[in-house]
Each structure stands twice: as structure tokens, then as C-alpha cells.
Amino acid sequence: MGRSPCCDKLGLKKGPWTPEEDQKLLAYIEEHGHGSWRSLPEKAGLHRCGKSCRLRWTNYLRPDIKRGKFNLQEEQTIIQLHALLGNRWSAIATHLPKRTDNEIKNYWNTHLKKRLVKMGIDPVTHKPKNETPLSSLGLSKNAAILSHTAQWESARLEAEARLARESKLLHLQHYQTKTSSQPHHHHGFTHKSLLPNWTTKPHEDQQQLESPTSTVSFSEMKESIPAKIEFVGSSTGVTLMKEPEHDWINSTMHEFETTQMGEGIEEGFTGLLLGGDSIDRSFSGDKNETAGESSGGDCNYYEDNKNYLDSIFNFVDPSPSDSPMF
DNA sequence: AAGAACCACAACCGCAGCTCT
DNA sequence: AAGAGCTGCGGTTGTGGTTCT
Structure with a gap:
């Protein structure tokens, strides 16, 4: 090496x-x-x-980078994906349009990690630091499922990355074919202003070519994978075998998407983690805390932790019977 | 007002893995 | 098959700005 x-x-x-x-x-x-x-x-x-x-x-x-503050949806996605994938920032960045892995990593380390710690949640395992009260709620079983699911998701992401590489390669071939008579021939990244005038789905194709990491969101990815394959096949005459994996990813993405967008996340997870003030008051030893509040705080603590874990479990494992794994 | 402490983020470092010869 | 070249990734450090004392 x-x-x-x-x-x-x-x-x-x-x-x-x-x-x-x-x-x-x-x-x-x-x-x-x-x-x-x-x-x-x-x-x-x-x-x-x-x-x-x-x-x-x-x-x-890079011109396709979105700068500035992360919005609630992005924060939510980062936390959820980190619970699944750990510190695989490039994989996480795949699901956050126009954000770089470095930016996500920095944001996690400076903001989100601290927020979880304040809540008494281990930012590495995403489990409460003191498991005992929650174990009695039957959450340890869920934690095992989460771990299992994370392995499964990890394998899925690898397949997804492979597919993305294939797609990228095909697009590159397509681009080379189209530009073989043109003076500008770029290796790897191609800047927007130099891109050929795509006739079909230009935006998606640009993203594929431009980004070292994919910038498609869940819903975009679900729709774009088959669309890209069709596009390449129809416009270049390249015959593309439709792998079973594509359908699998498609259905998985659907499952993922419906889970993420489904009930519980917005109110539970986002409300819990991103609500800001109430959380900080509940979990930190901040200014507003008084001695009299501590017992009530404990109550909220466990309740909110349960919500936190539930939201992750809902995210990854909404209906085990529907999953190809369970 | 000035220095210390803290924070956020850009940038660096070193390793791993892929491709090419 | 093996080694060299290159890129991508994740952890860590450095730097500039802000807040606190």
C-alpha cells in the first residue's frame, strides 16, 4: 500500500x-x-x-456545498444515522445533501455530542449511561435489536456505495462518450460550468459527477437509482443488467424513508433533542435548575431518554415483521 | 481594558483501500 | 502476485473569534 x-x-x-x-x-x-x-x-x-x-x-x-447552520431536519438525520453507523461520516454525509463529511463531523463534535452528553446519553452507543432504570422498561432488548439492525444497515450501505460507484462509472463513460470530441476532458470531478448540456435529469447527473460523496437524500435516492439506470441505458445504448440488489435497495429506502418521515420522529426525537430550552433545563445543571426540581428532573430524564431511544428504534425498526431481516 | 478561557471550524496527519502496472 | 501511486476517510490539531473574569 x-x-x-x-x-x-x-x-x-x-x-x-x-x-x-x-x-x-x-x-x-x-x-x-x-x-x-x-x-x-x-x-x-x-x-x-x-x-x-x-x-x-x-x-x-466546491460550488455545490451548502454552508451555514444545520437545520432541524439535518440535525435529526445526523443523530439518527450516527446511532446506526457510528463515526462513518462519509456514509452519513451521503444522506445530507450538500454537506461535507468534515462539516458533519465538526458539527457532531462541537454541538450534537455535547447535547447527548447533557442528556445523559452516551454519544458513542446512544444508550443512557445508566442503563438500570431503562432496562426495566425492556429497552435492553431493543438495544440488541438496534445493534443487529446497525450491522444490517452497514451491509446495506456498502451495497449502496457499490451501486453508486457503478452508477458513477457509467455516467463517466457516458460523459466521455459525449465529450470525446470536445477539448475539455476532465478526470473525476467536473465543474458545473463545464458540464455538457444534459438532456435528461441534468441535476441528478451533475451531482453524481461532482460529488466525491453522493448528495442525494433518502427520497431522492429512492427515486433516482432506477431513473439513472434507465437514463444511462437509453441514451448510450449500454445494456444494463438490472440486479436484484437494486430492487432491494429501493424497497429498503422506502422502508427507511417511511420510517424517518413517519410518526414519532418529529414530535418525539426532534422535540426531545432539538427542542432546546426544555431539554437543556431538564438535563444540564444549568442556571435554571434548583434543588427542588431535581426529583422531577429525574422523572423527565428517564421519560425523555425512553422517547429518545424509542425514536431511534422507530427509525430503524418500525415493524420487524416487514423487515427482510426479521 | 486586558488577559484567560472557551468555542467553532478549517486544515493537517496518517492509515487503509483501490487502481494500475 | 506484488508493489507503487493516489485518493478517501476519520481522528486530531491549530487558529481565529468570542465570551468571561
């Missing part, structure tokens, strides 16, 4: 990027595509290593 040489050699610059550097990188990629990251800095006139350029581009300069 080759390892990237360290950027320390040749006195390459490190640290924060200047607007001039950003401009150079942006201009170069708009003109030529990024091509090989390793050779890009020299060609672009930057005294940076390729890795640094790639990071700057994918986490900051």
Missing part, C-alpha cells in the same frame, strides 16, 4: 488558505478540472501539496 509522501518536503505551504490561493485553485479547476491532485498544485501555481488542495476544494470551495 503506497503512502502519500509528506508535504513537508520542498517547503510547501501549510495552514489557512488565502483568498489568492482560493482564487487560483478555483480558476484552475474551472478551467481544467482537478485531474490528478498530485500534479495540480504545480500546474495551478500553488505552493501546496495536492492533498491540501483536494481538501480545500472538497470541504470549502
Whole structure:
């Protein structure tokens, strides 16, 4: 396994990027595509290593990045997916349109993790730190189901990633075919302004080509997987075998989607985690807390923890009998 | 007003895995 | 099959801004 040489050699610059550097990188990629990251800095006139350029581009300069505060839906999705997937930020980012894994990771570490800790929930396992009272509620069984489901979901995501790669490859082939007579031929990422004029579903295709990680949401993904396959097949003449996996993913996504959008999440999970004030008062030792409130606080504590876990279980395991696994 | 402490986020580092030869 | 080159990923650190004392 080759390892990237360290950027320390040749006195390459490190640290924060200047607007001039950003401009150079942006201009170069708009003109030529990024091509090989390793050779890009020299060609672009930057005294940076390729890795640094790639990071700057994918986490900051890329035009399809949404910046700014995470909304409630996004926070909810992150917490739910983290309960399922753990610190697999790229996988989580797959389900958050226009957010980078780095941004999600930072947001988790600085905001969401602390919020869970305040609630007395282990941010790693998403279980209450003191299991005893909840075990009596029969939640340990659910925790086992959650763990089981997480393994299943992990396998599903791998299949999904494989499918995405295949789809991406097919699109790339399609793009190469379409642009073989054109001067601009990009390796990997292609900037919006340089994209060919797609005649079918341009938005989705751009996303496929542009993002190192998919940026489709649950509902988009559910709809777009078969649509893309049809598109590639019909427009290029490529015959694509329809794998059983596609149907499986499709049905799984439907299950996932209906669960996520279903009852309980918005009021329970979101209300609990994202409601803000009431939660902070209940769980933290913040200013408003008084000695007299502590017993009532405990009561809310367990009640809310139960809601929290229920919401995750509902998310991953709404009706075990319907699941292909159970 | 000034220094300390804290916070948020950009950027770096090193490893793992994939592709190509 | 094996090694080199490259990219992606996740953990960690550094830096600049804000709040507190």
C-alpha cells in the first residue's frame, strides 16, 4: 500500500488558505478540472501539496456545498444515522445533501455530542449511561435489536456505495462518450460550468459527477437509482443488467424513508433533542435548575431518554415483521 | 481594558483501500 | 502476485473569534 509522501518536503505551504490561493485553485479547476491532485498544485501555481488542495476544494470551495447552520431536519438525520453507523461520516454525509463529511463531523463534535452528553446519553452507543432504570422498561432488548439492525444497515450501505460507484462509472463513460470530441476532458470531478448540456435529469447527473460523496437524500435516492439506470441505458445504448440488489435497495429506502418521515420522529426525537430550552433545563445543571426540581428532573430524564431511544428504534425498526431481516 | 478561557471550524496527519502496472 | 501511486476517510490539531473574569 503506497503512502502519500509528506508535504513537508520542498517547503510547501501549510495552514489557512488565502483568498489568492482560493482564487487560483478555483480558476484552475474551472478551467481544467482537478485531474490528478498530485500534479495540480504545480500546474495551478500553488505552493501546496495536492492533498491540501483536494481538501480545500472538497470541504470549502466546491460550488455545490451548502454552508451555514444545520437545520432541524439535518440535525435529526445526523443523530439518527450516527446511532446506526457510528463515526462513518462519509456514509452519513451521503444522506445530507450538500454537506461535507468534515462539516458533519465538526458539527457532531462541537454541538450534537455535547447535547447527548447533557442528556445523559452516551454519544458513542446512544444508550443512557445508566442503563438500570431503562432496562426495566425492556429497552435492553431493543438495544440488541438496534445493534443487529446497525450491522444490517452497514451491509446495506456498502451495497449502496457499490451501486453508486457503478452508477458513477457509467455516467463517466457516458460523459466521455459525449465529450470525446470536445477539448475539455476532465478526470473525476467536473465543474458545473463545464458540464455538457444534459438532456435528461441534468441535476441528478451533475451531482453524481461532482460529488466525491453522493448528495442525494433518502427520497431522492429512492427515486433516482432506477431513473439513472434507465437514463444511462437509453441514451448510450449500454445494456444494463438490472440486479436484484437494486430492487432491494429501493424497497429498503422506502422502508427507511417511511420510517424517518413517519410518526414519532418529529414530535418525539426532534422535540426531545432539538427542542432546546426544555431539554437543556431538564438535563444540564444549568442556571435554571434548583434543588427542588431535581426529583422531577429525574422523572423527565428517564421519560425523555425512553422517547429518545424509542425514536431511534422507530427509525430503524418500525415493524420487524416487514423487515427482510426479521 | 486586558488577559484567560472557551468555542467553532478549517486544515493537517496518517492509515487503509483501490487502481494500475 | 506484488508493489507503487493516489485518493478517501476519520481522528486530531491549530487558529481565529468570542465570551468571561
